[in-house]
Amino acid sequence: MTQSRLLSVLVDNKPGVLQRVASMIRRRGFNIDSLSVGPTDDDTISRMTITVHVGRQQAEQATKQLAKLIDVITIDDITGLRNVAHELVLIRMQAPPGERTELLNLVGIFRGRIVDVAASSVIIEVTGSAEKIDNFIELMRPYGIKELARSGVVALVRGDQARIRLMDFAIDGDEPQTEPARLQGVAGDTTGTV
């Protein structure tokens, strides 16, 4: 049985890393649903958030193969953990002046924002879970979507939950790491849930 799995990957911020990761996932026969990459607070490290649609054993194989890449620092399968997994969507809506009020109401319910206004169109920005974004897009459809861009999921685990660490390696001569790594994050953060 396949399901969506959410992988949070820290990688060395080096040229070609994205290609290595994407190429490994493709080579092992997995499909990427979404992949986002960006810097972290440490400028030598980037975080990739990858959603793959696979079975559990396949997911384990995918994470192990990814962990083998020299540029991959840690890889956590955070599926099923309490996490904040958000996407951002920008939608250019057809919005002649007379029809804007209704749109604005919906944007308000979804805690979205209007980020651009033109004579006959607006750009709406909404963030939240993939499901919330899907719902919002469905609601917008009847009003006439002109253009749409989604960012892909970025995610962090909530609170101090232990991550599923597949690769707890000891550094030369050191004892193996037995304490599970701790995560940063604010417990109880519910931003974006609808």
Place this chain on the structure above:
Amino acid sequence: MLTGAQVALESLIREGVDTIFGYPGGANLWLYRYLPDYPALHHVLVRHEQGGAHAADGYARSKRGSVGVVFATSGPGALNLVTGLATAYMDSVPVVAITGQVPSTAIGTDSFQESDVIGSTMSVVKHSYLITRAEDIAPTIKEAFHIARTGRPGPVLIDFPKDLQAAVTAFNYPDAPVRRRSYPAPPRPDPAKLRHIAELIKGAKRPVILAGRGVLIARAEEELAELAHQAHIPVGWTLLGTGAFPVTDPLALQMVGFMGAGYTNKAVCEADVLIMVGMRCDDRVTTRLDSFAPRVEHLVHIDIDPAEIGKNVIPHVSVVADAKVALRELNLLVEPKREHQWLTQVDQWKEEHPVRFTTHTGLLQPQQVLEAMYARCEDEAIVLADVGQNQIWAALWFNYSKPGLFLNSGGTGTMGYAFPASMGAKLANPGKTVFCVTGEGGFVMNMQEMATMVENNIDVNVIILNNSSLGMVRQFQDDFYDGVRSAVDLTFTPDFVKLGDAFGMKAMSTDRLEDVGRLLDEAMAHKGPVLLNFNIDPNANVYPIVPLGMGMLDFVEAS
């Protein structure tokens, strides 16, 4: 201050390199400009980059702990390395390839002989680097060698733009050991798991060990023997694990799987505790997956690569660690024992299913050639096999009692591997007899290296088992593809004696059993490369064999 090329060559010396296989071209000419200034680096000019990659592989495999080095120029030169890198990657062989690249300012402009070498080789190397600054050259080379030879070894590629080869920079070879947060050392074996395994061994009624190439890479053959002898466990091996356990040991089984010995397959299928060490458990080992070790109650898998655990076969107990460390620590916990009934059963299977061949055609059989070779060198020769029937014959018909003496492309199955790889093996082991066992098909795939062999007087005995066809394919077509022989006839193969003559290489040929010994004696007495062509029974087949799609116990033996 030195040029980038000089820094690279100095760095190679610091890494203990003494031999480089390579081919010059426009984008690596600065390396070649300075190479003669470093007599400690013996450069062997191969005649095709693929030959260079295989030679570096053969060098590294045959001299454990060393790293093979190959140079190639940009574009076509680098792309010709791909098959050789893939071969090294699948079999975990430490190789460092240094490819010339067009000047960094020209990258991306489709300039002459430019290709995306990093992209083209990404899936067949352990890691790769594009050098972008002259000051990175020495640290990159140091890290590349570290990554190639540690953990699960593998090939590493360094793409080296021409302008940076010429750039002037200070040479400071890093003293500190390489530490990368994203490349930690292999973990120590988990003591609790080792205790569990020791308990399983204690309770086992029908234990079997299977050893793979990981045992040889870790140099764990003594620890393996100790474990087997302590608890009297029969030991089988994979094709690439050949030599990890002495064939002559009373506890020895033989190769397992698709073309393994019948008695090994029977033992694996009856085992209640199966301990797999340093192996990938690929389809050539398991045959049809559901037929593999069906009665096993406790499957133990020890491997340094966590991705191999559960990839094909899901173990009950797994240990991610270096095989030598894991076995050494396990041995401290294993108590002496002996399951008499099981060992008697295994011995009975050995009698019932000996690895044998038939000679009723009166034609020369490949096994007779291998037996004659073995009689002349016993355990002292390094044997390289190509791919196909010759590979399996060489694996089964030579009694490897010492580790690291049988080299072949087991994972990728690269035809044309053995001949160039044997150059590397001989240069790495000048005191050892080296046999290259190949077929007439695989030999011609890299026969241009005859020139390299002769030029450098590399003393390899090349044994062509010539059946005028692509034998393994022919055997498959006969047995599994409706008997239709299609595109396998190699009657149009060069006259190898004349070919040898053309290259200045001593060459002899026979199809008679009574000549085999004399030719081998002559070849071994000759100082320099010799080509021996043996025209064998064109219908000789590999046995035992599990028919395609069938299970481990469905092996067919020689009639």
